[in-house]
Amino acid sequence: xxxxxxxxxxxxxxxxxxxxxxxxxxxxxxxxxxxxxxxxxxxxxxxxxxxxxxxxxxxxxxxxxxxxxxxxxxxxxxxxxxxxxxxxxxxxxxxxxxxxxxxxxxxxxxxxxxxxxxxxxxxxxxxxxxxxxxxxxxxxxxxxxxxxxxxxxxxxxxxxxxxxxxxxxxxxxxxxxxxxxxxxxxxxxxxxxxxxxxxxxxxxx
Numbered sequence: 001x002x003x004x005x006x007x008x009x010x011x012x013x014x015x016x017x018x019x020x021x022x023x024x025x026x027x028x029x030x031x032x033x034x035x036x037x038x039x040x041x042x043x044x045x046x047x048x049x050x051x052x053x054x055x056x057x058x059x060x061x062x063x064x065x066x067x068x069x070x071x072x073x074x075x076x077x078x079x080x081x082x083x084x085x086x087x088x089x090x091x092x093x094x095x096x097x098x099x100x101x102x103x104x105x106x107x108x109x110x111x112x113x114x115x116x117x118x119x120x121x122x123x124x125x126x127x128x129x130x131x132x133x134x135x136x137x138x139x140x141x142x143x144x145x146x147x148x149x150x151x152x153x154x155x156x157x158x159x160x161x162x163x164x165x166x167x168x169x170x171x172x173x174x175x176x177x178x179x180x181x182x183x184x185x186x187x188x189x190x191x192x193x194x195x196x197x198x199x200x201x202x203x204x205x
Contacts, residue, residue, distance in 0.1 A: 005067030006185040012060025013177050019053030020170075058090035061177060067184050073129055074122035082115035110147050112173045116140030132183045139176040146172055 065083045068075045075083070089108035117140040123133035146169030153165050 002067070002070040003188050005063050005070060006181060006188050009060045009064035009067055010178070010181040010185055012056050012063060013174060013181055016053045016055075016057035016060060017174055019049055019056065023050035023053060054090050054093065057174065057177075058087045060181075061087040061090070064177060064181050064184065067188070068180065071184060071187055073184070073187075074126050075119065079115045079118045079122070082111040082118070086111040086115065106150075109143075109150065109169055109173065112176060113140045113143030113147060116143065116176050128187055129183070132179055135179050136176060139172055139179065142172040143169060143176065 061083060065075065065080065065087070069080070086108050089104045089111070093104045093108065116136050120133055120137045120140065123129040123136060146165065149165050150162075150169055153162050
């Protein structure tokens, strides 16, 4: 399964994003994507597509976490728990109603940038994962700023450009997942982790 997890994760993330994009077209001509959230688009017409796409991304996130653990990536502890909350929130959000769905979505959006920020020093200190540490850092920062912007727009901003801010934040979050998934594929299928472990065993002997 070590080699299966990365492929499942990457395929799920890509197909989930494609499904969410598809679900945004044509549910209601009166809805403005700049001011309307993805959830409101789902309720308007293609809720099934958007809900399925969200669930696929959540399952892809779980496969990514399993793959990271199997490959020995430094994710255990708080980053692992935050990724689990992110995945669980994505699975729950499409089936919630009103405030419940919004609170669950906020939890998801907050957890992933936090997990990325906590991973940065761990990735930087790991020979295998160091090449993606800076990219993860920038995407985590973008996600954190996105959460602040979304909070401002949703509260004192009275929802102005809420849809645009939410989509930009979601893009940063999915990009973070995609970077980890792509590098995991390279690590597992390219044999980087195996070579690195073998090298250290040779030195130790």
